[in-house]
Amino acid sequence: MTGRGLGPTAGALRHVVLMAGAVIMLSPFVWMVLSSFKPQSEILTAELTFLPQRWAAIENYATVWTRVPMGRFLLNGAIVTASIFALQVLVNLPCAYALAKLRFRGRRALFAVVLLGLLIPIHATAIPIYILFHHAGILNTYAALILPFAISVFGIFMLRQFFMTVPDDLIDAARIDGVSEIGIVWRVMLPTAMPAVTAFGIFSVVAHWNDYFWPLIAIGTRELYTPPLGVAFFRLNDGGTEYGVLMAAATIVIMPLVAAFLLAQRRFIEGVTFTGLKG
Amino acid sequence: MVIRGLVKNFGDTRVLNGVDLDIGAGEFITVLGPSGCGKTTLMRIIAGLERQDAGSVEIDGRPVDALRPNERDIAMVFQSYALYPHLTVFDNIALPLRMRRLSWRQRLPGMRRIDRSAQAIERGIAAKVREVAGLLQIEPLLARKPAQLSGGQKQRVAVGRAMVREPRVFLMDEPLSNLDAELRVHMRAEIAQLHRRIGVTFIYVTHDQAEAMTMSDRVVVMMGGRPLQFAPPGDVYADPEDLQVARFVGSPRINTLPGTVHAGGSIEVGGLAVPFDTGLAPGAQVTVSLRPADTKIALQTPDTAGADRAGRELAATIVHRENLGSDLFLHCRVEGIDATLVAREDPGKVGLLPVGAEIRIGLPVEHLLAFDASGRRVRPGGRMTSLAQPAAA
Amino acid sequence: MTPLVKPAQDLHHAYRRRDLREALAALALAGPASALIFVFLIAPLVCIALLSLTDYQLGAKALRFVGLHNYSEMFADRVFRRSLENTLIYVSVVVPLSVGLGLGAALLIEAGESLRAFYRTVYFLPVMATLIAMAIVWEFALHPKLGLVNLALKSVGIAGPDWLHDRHIVLYTLAGIGVWQSVGFNMVLFMAGLQAIPRDLYEAAAVDGVSNAWDRFRTVTWPMLGPVSLFVIVITAIRSFQVFDTVQVMTKGGPNRASEVLLYTMYSEGFEFFRTGYAAAVTMVFLAFVLALAALKTWFLDRRVHYA
Numbered sequence: 001m002t003g004r005g006l007g008p009t010a011g012a013l014r015h016v017v018l019m020a021g022a023v024i025m026l027s028p029f030v031w032m033v034l035s036s037f038k039p040q041s042e043i044l045t046a047e048l049t050f051l052p053q054r055w056a057a058i059e060n061y062a063t064v065w066t067r068v069p070m071g072r073f074l075l076n077g078a079i080v081t082a083s084i085f086a087l088q089v090l091v092n093l094p095c096a097y098a099l100a101k102l103r104f105r106g107r108r109a110l111f112a113v114v115l116l117g118l119l120i121p122i123h124a125t126a127i128p129i130y131i132l133f134h135h136a137g138i139l140n141t142y143a144a145l146i147l148p149f150a151i152s153v154f155g156i157f158m159l160r161q162f163f164m165t166v167p168d169d170l171i172d173a174a175r176i177d178g179v180s181e182i183g184i185v186w187r188v189m190l191p192t193a194m195p196a197v198t199a200f201g202i203f204s205v206v207a208h209w210n211d212y213f214w215p216l217i218a219i220g221t222r223e224l225y226t227p228p229l230g231v232a233f234f235r236l237n238d239g240g241t242e243y244g245v246l247m248a249a250a251t252i253v254i255m256p257l258v259a260a261f262l263l264a265q266r267r268f269i270e271g272v273t274f275t276g277l278k279g
Numbered sequence: 280m281v282i283r284g285l286v287k288n289f290g291d292t293r294v295l296n297g298v299d300l301d302i303g304a305g306e307f308i309t310v311l312g313p314s315g316c317g318k319t320t321l322m323r324i325i326a327g328l329e330r331q332d333a334g335s336v337e338i339d340g341r342p343v344d345a346l347r348p349n350e351r352d353i354a355m356v357f358q359s360y361a362l363y364p365h366l367t368v369f370d371n372i373a374l375p376l377r378m379r380r381l382s383w384r385q386r387l388p389g390m391r392r393i394d395r396s397a398q399a400i401e402r403g404i405a406a407k408v409r410e411v412a413g414l415l416q417i418e419p420l421l422a423r424k425p426a427q428l429s430g431g432q433k434q435r436v437a438v439g440r441a442m443v444r445e446p447r448v449f450l451m452d453e454p455l456s457n458l459d460a461e462l463r464v465h466m467r468a469e470i471a472q473l474h475r476r477i478g479v480t481f482i483y484v485t486h487d488q489a490e491a492m493t494m495s496d497r498v499v500v501m502m503g504g505r506p507l508q509f510a511p512p513g514d515v516y517a518d519p520e521d522l523q524v525a526r527f528v529g530s531p532r533i534n535t536l537p538g539t540v541h542a543g544g545s546i547e548v549g550g551l552a553v554p555f556d557t558g559l560a561p562g563a564q565v566t567v568s569l570r571p572a573d574t575k576i577a578l579q580t581p582d583t584a585g586a587d588r589a590g591r592e593l594a595a596t597i598v599h600r601e602n603l604g605s606d607l608f609l610h611c612r613v614e615g616i617d618a619t620l621v622a623r624e625d626p627g628k629v630g631l632l633p634v635g636a637e638i639r640i641g642l643p644v645e646h647l648l649a650f651d652a653s654g655r656r657v658r659p660g661g662r663m664t665s666l667a668q669p670a671a672a
Numbered sequence: 673m674t675p676l677v678k679p680a681q682d683l684h685h686a687y688r689r690r691d692l693r694e695a696l697a698a699l700a701l702a703g704p705a706s707a708l709i710f711v712f713l714i715a716p717l718v719c720i721a722l723l724s725l726t727d728y729q730l731g732a733k734a735l736r737f738v739g740l741h742n743y744s745e746m747f748a749d750r751v752f753r754r755s756l757e758n759t760l761i762y763v764s765v766v767v768p769l770s771v772g773l774g775l776g777a778a779l780l781i782e783a784g785e786s787l788r789a790f791y792r793t794v795y796f797l798p799v800m801a802t803l804i805a806m807a808i809v810w811e812f813a814l815h816p817k818l819g820l821v822n823l824a825l826k827s828v829g830i831a832g833p834d835w836l837h838d839r840h841i842v843l844y845t846l847a848g849i850g851v852w853q854s855v856g857f858n859m860v861l862f863m864a865g866l867q868a869i870p871r872d873l874y875e876a877a878a879v880d881g882v883s884n885a886w887d888r889f890r891t892v893t894w895p896m897l898g899p900v901s902l903f904v905i906v907i908t909a910i911r912s913f914q915v916f917d918t919v920q921v922m923t924k925g926g927p928n929r930a931s932e933v934l935l936y937t938m939y940s941e942g943f944e945f946f947r948t949g950y951a952a953a954v955t956m957v958f959l960a961f962v963l964a965l966a967a968l969k970t971w972f973l974d975r976r977v978h979y980a
Contacts, residue, residue, distance in 0.1 A: 010783075010885075011784055011786075014780050014783055014784050015786075015787070017780060018777070018780055018781065018787070018791050021773075021777060021791075021795065022790075022791060022794045022795070024852070025794050025795055025797060025798060025852065025855075025856070026794055026797070027813075027820065028798075028806060028809050028810060028813055028820075028852075029797065029801070029809075031809065031812075031813050031820045032809040035812065043818060044818065046817050046818050046823065047823070048820075048823040048824060048826075048827055091704050091705050091708060092705055094700070094701035094702070094704075094705070095701060095702045095704070095705030095706070097701060098698055098701040098702040099702065102694075102697070102698050102701070102702075104694070104695065104698035104699075104702070105695075107698075107702075110702060110706055110709075113709055113713075113714065114709070117709060117713050118966075119962070119963055119966035119967075120713060120717065120959075120962075121910075121914055121962060123914060123916070123935055123938070123955070123958065124716075124717070124720065124955055124958065124959045124962070125712065125713060125716035125717065125720065126942075126955075127716075127719075127720060127723065127938075127942050127948060127951060127952055127955060128715065128716035128719035128720055128723070129712060129716055130730075130942075130943075131719075131730070131948070132711075132716075134730075134731075147712075148712050150708055150712075151705060151708035151709055151712050151713070153709065153713070156705060167359055167361065169357040169358070169359045169360075169361035170359075170361045170363070172323075172326075172328050172348075172355075172357070172361065173355070173357060173361035173362075173363075173440075174363075175328065175347070175348045175349065176326060176328075176348045176349055176353070176354065176355050176375075177349065177374050177375040177378055177440070178349035178375060178378035178379055179349075179374075179378055180697070181694075181697035181698075181700075181701060182697070182700060182701065183378075185701065188363060191363075191364075191365035191366075192364060192365060194365075206800060209802065210801075210802045210803060210804070212803070212804045212916075212917045212920070212921075213916055213917070213935075213939075216920070216939075217939075217943055227802065227805075228802055228803075228804040228805065228917075231802075231804060231805050231808060232804055232808070232921050235808050235921070243812050243818065246808060246812065247809065247812065249805075250805040250806070250808050250809050253802050253804075253805040254801045254802050254805050254806070257800050257801070257802065258797065258800060258801060261796075261797070261800045262793070265789070265792075265793055265796075268796075268800065269792070269796055269860050330687060330690075331683070333683065334683075335682075335683070342686070344683060344686040344687070345685075345686035345687065345689055345690065347690060347693070
């Protein structure tokens with residue numbers, strides 16, 4: 001930010017402060033992983049130790065896996081997040097294109113509604129959607145987890161802003177070449193918008209893999225639990241005081257996203273900030 | 280192609296104000312005009328990308344107003360080239376053919392690997408793409424993406440994509456304006472050759488008169504949403520129908536002088552009575568103009584200052600000189616009237632004509648063009664020409 | 673052969689088919705999204721407003737219009753007032769800390785070259801991690817006897833409190849976790865803001881005699897970051913209004929309602945006690961706050977200046 005390097009003292013001070021912060025940011029993760037390696041007896045000694053004296057990693061993780069269908073939870077999480085993202089692209093990308101490049105009646109009104117929708121969190125609409133799903137008889141299904149998020153006004157807004165920057169000539173060229181409007185969306189706009197779609201995808205996957213509020217409301221059967229529900233359920237029913245096992249469960253739930261994040265940090269940070277405007 | 284009574288409004292602004300054109304098959308037509316004259320809108324209406332508010336467009340005797348762009352059998356080269364950034368050059372050129380020849384099911388991802396008949400069609404497309412690429416000498420580029428191409432290469436690919444479908448009409452919207460000057464001259468020649476070779480109708484929109492003059496069979500000069508003249512390039516320059524055309528075409532700009540019609544078939548310009556029978560009522564205001572190339576000057580020396588010549592020449596002073604090497608342009612302030620004339624002279628005379636020199640300018644009647652108060656051309660003999668008649672094509 | 677000017681009627685006719693095609697295309701492209709927006713956004717918003725005026729209970733066959741009864745009951749209810757108060761306290765603790773620390777981290781990280789990527793990754797990690805799992809980890813780490821925090825305090829001779837069961841502390845403990853989780857997000861937003869500041873400005877300031885880091889910050893960085901900061905503040909406020917996961921899993925609003933927050937109240941009234949009408953009224957209050965903040969955000973965005 002300063003446009004020039006810091007002096008040696010200031011540089012060292014910078015590292016001292018940032019390292020202290022880093023320790024605070026990281027310690028829950030380190031604590032979680034190390035505890036997941038420790039047997040219950042060592043945890044109950046109430047002493048601050050770093051590495052376990054007796055490694056109980058395998059039994060802790062195996063306990064999680066045998067006591068709850070953890071694989072099923074992860075699979076549910078993958079199915080739900082992937083379906084949500086696929087549907088979001090399918091529904092919102094064409095709408096974003098129409099809003100950006102077509103003239104049709106009701107376009108301004110639709111865009112105004114999209115802007116309004118940006119302000120509304122899912123929490124505000126949860127009760128009516130719950131009632132609707134109750135009457136439709138689709139509570140406790142994948143559909144209940146997926147459908148409310150098939151529409152993403154934020155996705156529409158973001159992709160529309162991106163499409164506004166695509167030159168009209170490209171679309172006109174495609175029309176002259178005989179590509180239909182629907183063809184333009186998938187053959188021309190989607191490939192052109194890949195960076196924006198990727199950023200949105202990361203945002204969407206992170207948000208819905210981690211979501212707890214809506215699955216908690218919509219799902220009652222264990223078979224359909226997503227990872228956050230699974231780990232909360234595990235704490236409540238099976239491993240509330242078996243801390244090593246509980247930490248192993250938490251580690252399993254956190255791992256997929258954290259691993260993906262560490263592999264593609266820049267994209268993740270871009271994706272989440274880019275979309276940070278949502279609030 | 281026949282265009283009749285085309286009108287287009289954008290909100291309250293009328294961008295096309297009654298355009299009529301008859302274009303012969305195989306002609307190279309340039310639409311020339313300053314930016315905002317409606318030439319691009321005209322092209323977009325012909326392409327079907329924009330809709331007119333009145334009038335019609337016919338291609339080969341068939342009205343195309345109800346047809347979508349891809350049904351009109353036209354191709355278009357855009358100013359920005361509008362290449363698909365995610366497709367290779369090959370796929371860019373192949374796309375219009377795939378859209379026509381393959382059914383939507385055959386176009387689905389992966390289908391071309393399974394469907395036998397699609398494979399056969401695809402082979403035909405590949406052959407056609409290679410043929411076009413060979414013609415444009417872009418074969419080595421077929422595997423590249425547009426981002427890896429230079430401006431000139433992109434331009435060729437855009438032409439290739441338009442050519443490959445063998446359209447009846449080729450539309451080009453300022454296709455050279457994004458190229459550097461040298462390449463522009465080169466591509467001008469190439470496009471003209473291309474036209475001779477494939478022989479279909481070309482409609483070429485530009486604001487660059489050099490392009491219009493060098494490539495086309497006929498030029499449409501458009502101003503303020505209407506065509507002012509539709510004629511071969513030479514006529515547009517030498518025989519403009521309208522003062523705006525005269526001013527727009529030719530560089531440096533044509534000289535203009537205010538004049539008044541006198542009784543007895545003459546125009547009074549800066550105190551001179553020029554014999555020019557306009558047929559207009561005495562007292563009418565006209566504009567007299569003269570190309571710089573036809574503006575001849577002479578140094579005012581004691582022997583040329585004779586009374587016999589003074590009646591036919593304007594007295595002026597050189598105020599500025601531009602020596603371009605091949606030409607010498609002299610800006611001369613005319614005494615008595617507030618006007619500056621530009622004269623083209625032989626650069627060899629540069630030593631003789633310093634700034635500040637007093638000179639005389641003749642007004643050769645055979646080169647004078649006169650325009651009435653509304654800007655219409657008036658010819659000697661009192662004939663007043665009407666607006667651009669479509670020439671027989 | 674052809675008429676000179678085709679009558680407009682003819683043109684109109686010619687366009688009919690194209691009009692229809694274009695209308696159908698727009699419908700095919702924007703229709704599904706519009707329908708879903710109606711079903712999942714507009715209709716629920718209308719419903720929630722209407723439900724808040726009824727005594728509807730989830731599963732009940734009938735409902736009765738009760739006017740503003742839910743609202744008067746709500747504002748008379750100690751639990752709700754406590755919940756609203758707690759939420760406001762939570763927000764007012766999290767926002768300044770999270771924004772301030774985020775800005776500090778961004779400035780410090782960008783100030784030097786070394787370990788920049790490392791710090792950015794570490795500070796951003798909590799943003800990515802599943803909050804509910806981390807809440808469980810924190811719960812264990814804050815365990816009065818076995819937890820990391822109190823063990824660490826004990827090693828330096830401090831007896832740590834019972835973070836989650838002391839009603840004077842619990843709300844601040846939750847706010848601390850909220851700060852921990854959101855600092856990285858704000859940091860990254862500030863970094864983007866910092867990178868958008870043209871380098872010339874620093875050079876110009878140097879030429880003008882601005883020499884030390886603090887003056888540089890005051891004359892260039894802070895004025896240029898102003899709009900970003902307002903934006904980050906509002907976003908953080910909206911996000912912290914939505915605090916739910918940690919409360920639901922760690923405290924259930926306890927002890928003795930000391931950590932009851934708006935969304936948790938809405939959740940327990942609506943989905944545990946099935947008092948849907950009342951929960952709808954709570955939602956309306958929540959929505960009023962969020963909309964007010966969002967309106968503020970839009971207002972700021974509209975007024976955004978300086979190279980935005």
